[in-house]
Amino acid sequence: MQAQARIQREETTMTTGKSYSRRAFLGTAAAGAGLLAAPATLRAQGVNLRLHHFNSPLSIAHTEFLVPWAERLAEATDGELQIEVFPAMQLGGKPGxxxxxxxxxIVDMIWTIPGYTANRFTLTEVFELPFVAKSATKTAPAVHEFAKRNMGEEYGDTHPILFHTHAPGQLHTKGTAIRTLDDMAGLQLRGPSRPITEAIGTMGATPVGMPVPAVTEAISRGVVDGAALPWTITRPIRLHEVTDYxxxxxxxxxxFGMVMNKSRWESLPADMQQAINDASSEEFVRELGELWDGDEAQGRQMAIDAGNEIIEVSDSERERFREACQPVIDNWIETVNERGMDGQALYEEALSLIEAQSA
Structure with missing residues (x-):
């Protein structure tokens, strides 16, 4: 199975014509598991897990994160823990x-966007609120730490393994340039999450929900005027071909979050649990952030090469956008307060964790 994952990885690289560095994901902590004794029968049989996710087999999430992560665990456990990764909802169902x-x-482990499960992961949304996130390198480990401190109950019916984010998202439009907040009026824009869909409305546009694979065609046909997306997503869906600004x-x-079936986790030998924890450390999550940040440049360059205009908003105008989004933050704080927690304190904690990573 391990060899099969490597073959799939090589085929993906050949297909895309691009190879990413695996140093950060195979070299950081593979030797740190410190294997403990377990029954000889378990050692003889080994453990096989199935990890399901929604992303393409060509995505960096699959080729540069999930498959290498599984290989790393096989190496750390001398092949006794094998994780088979199934991309693109191959085991059935929808991302939600x-x-x-x-x-x-139904499966042992999943990697997903928690927001796909509507109205379930309110605390997770604090890092999806407008103008909270910084670079993925700074934000991803902050999310991971915040989850350990505060989100145990929110994910109490599974075993959380790690959390991270992509790089900050931008606005991509056809026909209309967004240079100021006033330019948002009358536009229909695709939103990526509940908080940002709400924010698009408070900024003056009409929010439209749709899955990422539908965005390019929707813009091309005039169903929407644009979308909020990070550069790393614009590249594979070739958004630069249907947008101007x-x-x-x-x-x-x-x-993003990875969780495991709770009973399956509890059935694992202690050394395998430790190996998973070691392979999913804060340092590893920071490296995931570096991976997502590093994948931004190509999407931006493809837009430049297509002759599209990159609009850098001034600090003063960006503050106008931020002020327009304040009701979204206030609504989140109020919702958390209604659930018996201190929303303002949790919001400020999220900001401080990101700031600590910046320092």
């Missing part, structure tokens, strides 16, 4: 079903 698949034991706001991120 993934969390439930892990909870119910790209407004750099760095105004949001989406949280």
């Amino acid at each position: 079903d993934l969390y439930g698949q892990a909870k119910d034991g 790209h407004t750099v706001l760095d105004f949001y991120a989406v949280v």
Whole structure:
């Protein structure tokens, strides 16, 4: 199975014509598991897990994160823990079903966007609020730490493994340039998450929800005027071919999470649990952030090469956008307060964790 994953990885690289560095993902902590004794029968049989996710087999999430992560665990456990990675919903269902698949034991592990499960992961959304996230390198480890401190109950029916984010998202439009907040009026824009869909409305545009694979055609046919996306997503969907303008706001991120079926986790030998923890450390999550940040440049360059205009919003105008989004933050704080927690304190904690990574 390990060899099969490597073959798939090589085929993907050949198909895309691009190879990413694997140093950060195979070299950081593979030797740190410190294997403990376990029953000889388990050692003889080994453990095989299935990890399901929604992203393409050509995506960096699959080729540069999930498959190498599985290989790393096989290496750390001398081949006794094997994780087979299934991309693109190959085991059935829709992306919104993934969390439930892990909870119910349909699969052993999943990697997903928690926001796909509507109205379930309110605390997770704090890092998806407008103008909270910084670079993925700074924000991803902050999310991971915040989850350990505060989100145990939110994910209490599974075993959380790690959380991270992509690089900050921008606005990409056809026909209309967004240079100021006033330019948002009358536009229909695709939003990526509940908080940012709400923010698009408070900034003056009409929010439209749709999955990423539908965005390029929707813009081409005039169904929407544009979309909020990070550069790393614009490249594979070739968004530069149907848009004219790209407004750099760095105004949001989406949280990704990996969780495991709770009973399956508890059944693992202690050394395998430790190996998974070691392979999913804060340092590793920071490296995931570096991976996502590093994948931004190509998407931006493809837009430049297509003759599209990159619009850098001034600090003063960006503050106008931020002020327009304040009701979204206030609504989140109020929702958290209604659930018996201190929303303002949790919001400020999220900001401080990102700031600590910046320092």
